[in-house]
Amino acid sequence: xxxxxxxxxxxxTQMGNDKSIKCEQNLGHDTMYWYKQDSKKFLKIxxxxxxxxxxxxxxxxxxxxxxxxxKAHLNLxxxxxxxxxxxxxxxASSQDxxxxxxxxxGPGTRLLVL
Amino acid sequence: xDQVTQSPEALRLQEGESSSLNCSYTVSGLxxxxxxxxxxxxxxEFLFTLYSAGEEKEKERLKATLTKKESFxxxxxxxxxxxxxxxxxxxxxxxxxxxxxxxxxIIKP
Numbered sequence: 001x002x003x004x005x006x007x008x009x010x011x012x013t014q015m016g017n018d019k020s021i022k023c024e025q026n027l028g029h030d031t032m033y034w035y036k037q038d039s040k041k042f043l044k045i046x047x048x049x050x051x052x053x054x055x056x057x058x059x060x061x062x063x064x065x066x067x068x069x070x071k072a073h074l075n076l077x078x079x080x081x082x083x084x085x086x087x088x089x090x091x092a093s094s095q096d097x098x099x100x101x102x103x104x105x106g107p108g109t110r111l112l113v114l
Numbered sequence: 115x116d117q118v119t120q121s122p123e124a125l126r127l128q129e130g131e132s133s134s135l136n137c138s139y140t141v142s143g144l145x146x147x148x149x150x151x152x153x154x155x156x157x158x159e160f161l162f163t164l165y166s167a168g169e170e171k172e173k174e175r176l177k178a179t180l181t182k183k184e185s186f187x188x189x190x191x192x193x194x195x196x197x198x199x200x201x202x203x204x205x206x207x208x209x210x211x212x213x214x215x216x217x218x219x220i221i222k223p
Contacts, residue, residue: 099145105157
């Protein structure tokens with residue numbers, strides 16, 4: 001009965017490779033997010049989708065491309081991975097984008113680029 | 115610029131020793147202030163949402179309060195299982211969450 005799930009949990013890869021992270025939520029929420037958490041534990045929003053439509057696209061290299069096939073799924077594809085991409089990536093969802101709505105987080109994907 | 119600052123960075127307490135964590139913020143058009151708990155290797159877990167100055171919410175040994183400039187997370191008689199990183203976030207007028215760096219709380223038995 002996991003609310004927000006991500007796969008894989010761990011991802012170790014070489015520089016220059018292309019990889020994808022998948023996210024699914026079974027809460028019936030309209031809005032989904034991708035966050036990056038660096039070694040200092042800061043959570044930074046990368047993307048936000050509302051009903052499959054891109055709403056927020058922070059200053060993120062265009063090597064990162066989100067895809068939302070339906071409102072329950074938001075995948076993250078990363079091209080030409082770099083050392084600095086190593087971090088924990090969290091997917092989250094909320095009922096909608098209006099004020100005060102709680103975001104629910106997945107377990108995270110730990111990406112290590114060698 | 116919208117900003118969230120949490121203090122202290124880390125806090126070590128003995129079991130049963132009450133204390134408070136601070137979250138100071140500057141934001142245009144606060145729509146909500148959120149407290150989350152994050153255990154090692156896991157995603158943040160929602161604790162509270164506060165919407166306006168003067169509001170308070172409680173859950174077990176935790177109590178969150180809000181003023182116009184800051185929020186406190188009071189922990190009363192903590193237990194070792196309360197050890198975690200506590201994250202604060204504010205939602206601005208554009209509905210974006212701005213996160214603090216967190217306070218790592220360690221409760222020693």
